[in-house]
Amino acid sequence: MSMGKTLAEKILSEKSGxxxxxxxxxxxxxxxxxxxxxTGPLTVRQFRSSGxxxxxxxxxxxxxxxxxxxxxxxxxxxxxxxxxxxxxxxxCIISDAGNGVCHQIVQEAxxxxxxxxxxxxxxxxxxxxxxxxxxxxxxxxxxxxxxxxKNWFRVPESYKIEVTGDFQKGVGAKDLILHLIGQxxxxxxxxxxxxxxxxxxxxxxxxxxxxxxxxxVEAGAKAGIFESDETTxxxxxxxxxxxxxxxxxxxxxxxYEKTIRISASQLEPTVSRPHTVDNTAPAKDLKGVKxxxxxxxxxxxxxxxxxxxxxxxxxxxKPAQGLRLIIAPASxxxxxxxxxxxxxxxxVEAGAIVLPPGCGPCMGLHQGALGDGESSLSTANRNFEGxxxxxKSFIYLGSPATAAATALKGEITDPxxxx
Amino acid sequence: MILRGKAHKFGxxxxxxxxxxxxxxxxxxxxxxxxxxxxxxxxxxFVKKVKPGDFVVGGSNFGLGSSREHAPLVIKMAGVSAILxxxxxxxxxxxxxxxxxxxxxxNTDKIDDGDELEVDLTEGTVRDRTNGSVLTxxxxxxxxxxxxxxxxxxxxxxxxxxxxx
Numbered sequence: 001m002s003m004g005k006t007l008a009e010k011i012l013s014e015k016s017g018x019x020x021x022x023x024x025x026x027x028x029x030x031x032x033x034x035x036x037x038x039t040g041p042l043t044v045r046q047f048r049s050s051g052x053x054x055x056x057x058x059x060x061x062x063x064x065x066x067x068x069x070x071x072x073x074x075x076x077x078x079x080x081x082x083x084x085x086x087x088x089x090x091x092c093i094i095s096d097a098g099n100g101v102c103h104q105i106v107q108e109a110x111x112x113x114x115x116x117x118x119x120x121x122x123x124x125x126x127x128x129x130x131x132x133x134x135x136x137x138x139x140x141x142x143x144x145x146x147x148x149x150k151n152w153f154r155v156p157e158s159y160k161i162e163v164t165g166d167f168q169k170g171v172g173a174k175d176l177i178l179h180l181i182g183q184x185x186x187x188x189x190x191x192x193x194x195x196x197x198x199x200x201x202x203x204x205x206x207x208x209x210x211x212x213x214x215x216x217v218e219a220g221a222k223a224g225i226f227e228s229d230e231t232t233x234x235x236x237x238x239x240x241x242x243x244x245x246x247x248x249x250x251x252x253x254x255x256y257e258k259t260i261r262i263s264a265s266q267l268e269p270t271v272s273r274p275h276t277v278d279n280t281a282p283a284k285d286l287k288g289v290k291x292x293x294x295x296x297x298x299x300x301x302x303x304x305x306x307x308x309x310x311x312x313x314x315x316x317x318k319p320a321q322g323l324r325l326i327i328a329p330a331s332x333x334x335x336x337x338x339x340x341x342x343x344x345x346x347x348v349e350a351g352a353i354v355l356p357p358g359c360g361p362c363m364g365l366h367q368g369a370l371g372d373g374e375s376s377l378s379t380a381n382r383n384f385e386g387x388x389x390x391x392k393s394f395i396y397l398g399s400p401a402t403a404a405a406t407a408l409k410g411e412i413t414d415p416x417x418x419x
Numbered sequence: 420m421i422l423r424g425k426a427h428k429f430g431x432x433x434x435x436x437x438x439x440x441x442x443x444x445x446x447x448x449x450x451x452x453x454x455x456x457x458x459x460x461x462x463x464x465f466v467k468k469v470k471p472g473d474f475v476v477g478g479s480n481f482g483l484g485s486s487r488e489h490a491p492l493v494i495k496m497a498g499v500s501a502i503l504x505x506x507x508x509x510x511x512x513x514x515x516x517x518x519x520x521x522x523x524x525x526n527t528d529k530i531d532d533g534d535e536l537e538v539d540l541t542e543g544t545v546r547d548r549t550n551g552s553v554l555t556x557x558x559x560x561x562x563x564x565x566x567x568x569x570x571x572x573x574x575x576x577x578x579x580x581x582x583x584x
Binding site for chain 1: 432434436437440441442444445446447448449460479480483484485486487488489492506508509510513514517518560561562571572573576577580581582583584
């Protein structure tokens with residue numbers, strides 16, 4: 001009788017053609033390999049020097065220009081030229097400036113349940129939201145996946161995250177993942193795969209699942225994977241990819257290294273304080289912390305659903321005096337949806353700066369770098385010292401609801417106060 | 420193989436943003452310029468103090484954060500012969516090995532900044548010649564050892580044209 005498998009074991013067994021168990025080292029087929037504009041140039045150089053010559057699968061190899069989009073300086077513009085030239089020579093796909101963040105477009109257009117996805121970006125884990133084994137790697141490893149269509153993987157042990165009950169009003173997926181990271185720590189799941197189960201996950205939107213998967217790496221995890229279900233199928237159909245759906249579930253007798261149970265109804269609006277994601281506190285305990293810049297968007301929370309929540313709080317109101325409110329939609333498609341829903345008008349009328357789809361200020365490259373001593377409340381995924389362009393600044397992370405409420409008050413605010 | 424050098428001690432949770440922040444992304448195609456900023460946000464004087472052969476000694480979760488291979492790359496370019504840490508983030512660990520830079524997992528509590536260290540890669544020991552203590556480090560997985568012994572992943576591919584475990 002064969003032992004039950006986790007989602008990570010199932011996918012890596014299938015893609016390696018072996019009976020893979022946690023701890024095994026396997027060579028697995030890579031279904032999608034991608035880079036972005038800050039890791040891509042090194043991947044291209046490593047690929048060229050490797051002697052591999054041709055891409056294994058040009059139509060499943062994608063270059064994204066999203067981190068510095070549009071480019072703020074000549075050096076980065078020259079890196080973009082290098083990437084466009086490589087795409088032309090190699091025949092791979094390029095997603096140019098303005099299309100949006102790689103992780104958003106990967107799930108909109110490329111990743112399928114059961115795929116192995118590797119990207120030269122740590123938040124590649126996002127595609128786990130639709131049932132892919134997706135993991136971030138460095139430029140050299142992705143160069144190997146470009147050329148060979150495979151790479152080596154250690155099959156991770158899995159933690160089962162069981163979330164039951166209903167979220168309170170004003171509380172959602174972002175609060176759940178921040179709470180979990182606060183509970184287990186920034187290295188609480190190093191090398192592990194997080195697998196999300198329970199009725200609160202079953203009833204969660206795809207947008208929420210992507211928010212959670214996106215941040216799995218902030219607990220050190222190699223992957224954050226959700227079972228695919230009718231919600232996944234409806235999402236793929238809406239993206240014109242109904243045929244990419246397949247049902248994927250962990251075996252009932254799968255072996256987990258650990259089970260962590262979370263009651264959704266007990267969760268509160270949660271904020272990560274500087275300078276680590278696991279330094280969490282309830283938003284209500286941070287009242288009085290002054291904020292100069294609020295960022296709503298990025299690959300973590302820049303989808304229609306996130307923008308709807310923020311707009312519902314901001315509609316007809318103005319941010320606090322002197323506060324800069326920045327909206328960074330995750331992709332062109334999500335921006336178009338927000339335009340159709342009238343949300344962009346709400347934001348602009350409220351005095352917000354609406355950025356082109358892309359990474360925005362998240363990585364400190366452009367568009368909203370912080371000044372000395374300034375603090376930002378952002379819906380992005382990382383608050384490390386210096387992350388937003390200045391080691392003398394402070395980054396707090398929260399949900400779109402917390403961000404919008406904070407924008408109105410000019411200090412960290414529990415969104416339930418304004419809803 | 421024996422490595423000798425001085426310890427440069429850092430605390431827990433040194434992130435890839437401490438090692439090489441995103442604000443220098445425009446220098447990623449100009450590695451000599453990029454390397455001048457190595458570990459700048461953790462110790463602005465590191466680049467002046469580090470000598471070829473020295474060791475970067477961290478605490479837990481060294482290299483957490485981004486997948487940027489430039490993080491271990493600029494540490495290697497500074498002449499560092501190995502990183503010692505209590506634990507290392509997954510992507511950073513793999514990236515360092517892929518560049519031929521060993522990351523050795525051991526209890527670094529007893530090592531102080533400036534200690535003279537002697538690392539025996541074959542024996543798996545770190546001798547602190549300043550305080551006399553000897554530490555042992557965990558084995559690097561077989562597949563990574565093969566990559567490390569070839570000088571990194573790209574040299575490995577150049578030689579074998581394929582990846583095997």
